[in-house]
Amino acid sequence: MLEQETNPTISKSTGLPRKRFYRARAHSNPLSDSHFPVPISPSHVDYSLHYPHFFPPADQVNCSKKIQFADIGCGFGGLLISLSTLFPEVLMIGMELRDKVTEYVKERILALRVSNPGQYQNISVVRTNSMKYIPNYFEKGQLTKMFFLFPDPHFKEKNHRRRVISPHLLDEYAYVLGVGGIIYTITDVEELGDWMRSCLENHPMFEALTKEELEADPVVKLLSSATEEGQKVARNGGQTFQAVFRRIVPTS
Amino acid sequence: MEEKQIEEKETNRNVEVAPALIAVHPNQNSVAVAIGSDLRVYDLLGDCAVSLPDDSSPPFHKDSIRAIRYGANGKLFVSAGDDKVVKIWSAESWKCISAVCSEKRVSAVAISNDGQHVCFADKFGVVWVVDLRDINGNQAVVDKKAAPLLAHYCSIITSLEFSPDGQFIISADRDFKIRVTVFPKGPLDGAHEIQSFCLGHTEFVSCLDFVCTVDYPQGYLVSGSGDSTVRLWDIISGSLLDTCEVGAKDI
Numbered sequence: 001m002l003e004q005e006t007n008p009t010i011s012k013s014t015g016l017p018r019k020r021f022y023r024a025r026a027h028s029n030p031l032s033d034s035h036f037p038v039p040i041s042p043s044h045v046d047y048s049l050h051y052p053h054f055f056p057p058a059d060q061v062n063c064s065k066k067i068q069f070a071d072i073g074c075g076f077g078g079l080l081i082s083l084s085t086l087f088p089e090v091l092m093i094g095m096e097l098r099d100k101v102t103e104y105v106k107e108r109i110l111a112l113r114v115s116n117p118g119q120y121q122n123i124s125v126v127r128t129n130s131m132k133y134i135p136n137y138f139e140k141g142q143l144t145k146m147f148f149l150f151p152d153p154h155f156k157e158k159n160h161r162r163r164v165i166s167p168h169l170l171d172e173y174a175y176v177l178g179v180g181g182i183i184y185t186i187t188d189v190e191e192l193g194d195w196m197r198s199c200l201e202n203h204p205m206f207e208a209l210t211k212e213e214l215e216a217d218p219v220v221k222l223l224s225s226a227t228e229e230g231q232k233v234a235r236n237g238g239q240t241f242q243a244v245f246r247r248i249v250p251t252s
Numbered sequence: 253m254e255e256k257q258i259e260e261k262e263t264n265r266n267v268e269v270a271p272a273l274i275a276v277h278p279n280q281n282s283v284a285v286a287i288g289s290d291l292r293v294y295d296l297l298g299d300c301a302v303s304l305p306d307d308s309s310p311p312f313h314k315d316s317i318r319a320i321r322y323g324a325n326g327k328l329f330v331s332a333g334d335d336k337v338v339k340i341w342s343a344e345s346w347k348c349i350s351a352v353c354s355e356k357r358v359s360a361v362a363i364s365n366d367g368q369h370v371c372f373a374d375k376f377g378v379v380w381v382v383d384l385r386d387i388n389g390n391q392a393v394v395d396k397k398a399a400p401l402l403a404h405y406c407s408i409i410t411s412l413e414f415s416p417d418g419q420f421i422i423s424a425d426r427d428f429k430i431r432v433t434v435f436p437k438g439p440l441d442g443a444h445e446i447q448s449f450c451l452g453h454t455e456f457v458s459c460l461d462f463v464c465t466v467d468y469p470q471g472y473l474v475s476g477s478g479d480s481t482v483r484l485w486d487i488i489s490g491s492l493l494d495t496c497e498v499g500a501k502d503i
Contacts, residue, residue, distance in 0.1 A: 040428075041451035131405045132427060135449040140490075161376075167442065168378070168403035171433075175446040204444055250445060 010107065015115055017107035019076065036127050042139045050124035051091055067091045067138065070176075071147040072130045072164060077105040078227035079149060080123045081112065086218065087122070090144075093137075094125040102127035131164060134172055141178035145219070148185040150229040153192040165196045167203065174205040177247040182209070185243045186223040188233045193241025206245040214244060270316035270333065277343065278326045286317035291331055293346060304341070306348045313337065319372070323363020328384075330370055332358035338372050338398075340384065352382050352396045362412035362421065369439060371401060371421060373409035378402075379423055381439045399440040402433055411460040416471040420447055420487060424457035430475055432487045448490030455479035 011018050039045045047063075048055040054063050069087070071079050074094025083092055096102045105125040112120040128137070151164045160166075165185060173183060183206065185196045200206045214220050224230045224240050233240060273286040282302065284293045291313060293302040306312050318333035322343055332338040334357045340350040356374035363370050370382045380398035387394055407425040414421055414435065421435045421443060430450035433443045455478030462471035463484075472493065473485040480499030483492055 040454060132407065135429065135431075136451060140446075140448065168400070169405060171402060171442075171444045171446055172405075174444065175449075204441075 010111070015111045017104050017111065019104065038128065038133050039136050042135075042137060042142070045137055047091075050093065050126070051121060053121035054091065065091050066142055067093050068143055069093070069145040069147070070095060070130075070134075070138070070143055071149070073097070073148065073151055074105065074125060075101060075149075076228050077108055077123075077125065078230075079147060079222060080105075080125070081108070081120070082222050082226040083219070084120050084123045086222075088119070090122060092123045094123070095128050095130040095137075096125060097127070097129055099127060131169060134176055138176040140175055141181075143177050144181045146173055146177060146181070146183045147223075148183070148196075149223060149227050150187055150233075151185075151192070153187065153189040155191075160195075163192070163195065165199050167199055170199060170203045170206065174203070174247055179247055179249055181247045182217075183245050183247070184219065184223055186230070186240055188238045188240050190239070190241055193243065197241075197243040200243055200245045204250040205247060207248050209244045209246055214242075217244075220244060270318060273317065273320050275320045275322055275329075277322050281326060282343070284320055284322070284329060284331075286320045286331060286333075289313045289315050289317060289333075289335070291317060291320070302346050304346055304348070306339070313339070318357070318359055319361040321361055321363065323370075324365060324367030328363050328367050328370075330361045330363055330372075332361050332372055334358075338370070338382070340370055340382070340396075349387055350382070350384065350394045350396050352380075352398050354380065354398065360409050360412040360423075362414055364414050364435070365416070365418045371412055371414075372398070373412055373423065375408055377404040377407045377409055377425065379404075379409060379412065379421075381443075383440060400442065401439055402431075402443045404429065404431065410456060410458055411475075413460045413462065413473075415473075415487060416462050416464055416469070422460055422473060422487065424460050424475060426456035428453045428455060428457060428477070428479075430457055430460070430473070430485070432473075432490065448487060450475070450483075450485040450487065450490045450492070452483060452492040452495070453477040453479050453481070 009017055048057045054065055068090050069092035071094040074080055074096050077094055080092055080094045094105060102125055109120055109123055148164055154160060154162045187193045223242060270288060275284045281297050282293055282295050295302050313333060313335050315334035317331050320331045322329050326343055329341040329343040336354045336357055338352040338354055338358060339348050341348050354374050356376050358372050358374055360373040368385050371379055373379045379401045381401040382396050382398045404425045407427045409423050409425050411424040419435060420432050422432050424430045432447040434445040434447055436443055457475050457477045459476045461474050463474050464471040473487050476482050482496045482498055484494040486493055
C-alpha cells in the first residue's frame with residue numbers, strides 16, 4: 001500500500017511520522033474522564049493487537065509472555081525505542097494520556113518494524129490514564145521495571161495530588177511490580193525530584209538502589225539520554241534528579 | 253446487618269434529596285433511620301424511640317447523611333455525610349462518643365469487627381482511619397483526627413467493608429474496581445499492601461457484602477453493580493467465582 005506517498009504526516013524519506021503533525025500541549029488533565037477503552041481486567045488485554053509477532057492472531061495459545069516493562073507517560077516513545085533493542089525478548093508498553101502523542105508513537109513503532117524486520121516487535125503503546133487504570137492492565141507482581149521520566153511537576157500545592165508519584169499511587173505501583181522489580185524516576189525540577197525521592201523513601205515497600213547497583217544497571221544511563229525531554233534538558237545544560245528504587249517485601 | 257436504600261424523589265423542587273437510609277442492629281436490638289440530616293433510632297427491644305443526646309460540636313448532622321451502619325457486633329454506630337463530620341456513637345448508651353472532621357463529604361463508612369477502628373471514604377476517593385482504642389464510654393465526647401489509609405485515585409468510593417476475619421479492608425468505586433487491601437496492625441501509617449483487585453464489573457460497583465458458610469468461614473465477597481450483575485469473588489486471589497445476571501430477562 002502506497003499510503004505514505006499521499007500521507008504528509010509520514011516522511012517520504014525515512015518512513016517515520018513527522019512530529020509536527022502530532023503536536024500536542026505538554027499538559028493533559030489526568031482528572032478528566034476521557035473516553036478511551038479500558039480493559040476490564042489484565043486477562044482482557046489484547047496481546048495480539050500490540051505484539052502480533054509474538055501473538056499471531058490465529059493461534060494465541062503458544063506464547064505465555066507477559067508485559068514486563070511499563071513506561072508511564074511515555075511521550076514520543078524515545079525510551080521504549082532504546083529499551084527495545086537492549087531487551088529484545090522482553091515485552092514493553094508505553095502509557096500515554098494524550099491522544100495525538102499516542103498516535104505518533106503507534107506510527108513510529110509501525111514504521112520502525114517495517115524498516116527493521118524482526119526488530120521493535122516487543123514494544124507498543126496504549127492511550128490510557130495510568131493513574132486510574134494500571135491494575136486493569138497488569139496482574140499482581142507482573143512488572144519488573146516501571147519508568148516515570150520527566151513527569152508533570154504540578155507546581156501548585158493544590159495540584160500536588162495530580163502528581164503521578166504520590167504515597168497512595170505507590171501502593172498500586174508496588175502491587176503491579178514484582179518483588180525485586182525496579183522503579184526509575186527522573187526529573188529536571190529539583191522540588192519534584194525531592195518529592196518523588198521522599199515518597200519512595202517513606203513507602204515501606206520500596207528501598208533505594210545503592211550507588212554500585214545504579215552504576216551496574218545499563219538502563220540508568222538511558223533515563224537522561226533516551227528521551228526527547230532528557231535530550232532537551234542536556235542541550236540546555238540543566239541538572240537532573242533521579243530516584244531509582246527496588247520493590248521489597250515490607251518488614252512488618 | 254441489613255442496609256436498604258429508599259429513593260425519595262422530589263418532583264416539584266429542584267433540590268436533590270439524599271436517599272433515606274436504614275441500618276439494623278446485628279441482633280435486631282434497634283433500627284436506625286437517616287432522612288436528610290435527621291438521624292432517628294428506634295429501640296426494638298423496648299419498643300420505643302430513642303432520643304439521641306449529642307454533646308459533640310457541632311451537635312447533630314447539619315447536612316444530608318450519606319452513610320450509616322452498625323459495627324463491632326452492635327456496640328458501635330457511625331453516621332456521616334455531606335456536613336463532613338463523622339459521628340461515632342455507642343449503640344448501647346446512644347451517646348455520641350466521638351466526632352471526626354473530614355476535609356470532604358463522606359461517601360462510605362466501615363467499622364472494624366473489634367471496634368478499634370472506624371474507616372470512612374471521602375468524595376476524592378481517599379479512605380481515612382480513626383483509632384478508637386483509647387476511648388472509653390464514660391468520657392466526654394472526644395474529637396479525633398483521622399489518618400489517610402489508602403486511596404482510589406480520583407474516584408468515588410461507593411462501599412467499604414472489613415473482611416469477616418478483620419485481615420482485609422475492601423473498597424469499591426464508581427470506576428468498576430474493587431480493591432482488597434491488607435489491614436495492618438498499625439493502620440494509622442497507611443495500608444500499603446494491596447492483596448488483590450477484583451475486576452470484572454463493567455459499571456460502577458454499588459455495594460459489597462460478605463457471605464460466610466460453615467465450609468468457608470473467611471467468607472466470600474459479593475458485589476452488586478450498575479451493570480446489573482451480582483458477582484462472587486475470592487478476595488485472596490481476586491478471582492471472579494460467579495456472575496449472576498439480575499437485569500430484566502426476556503421470558
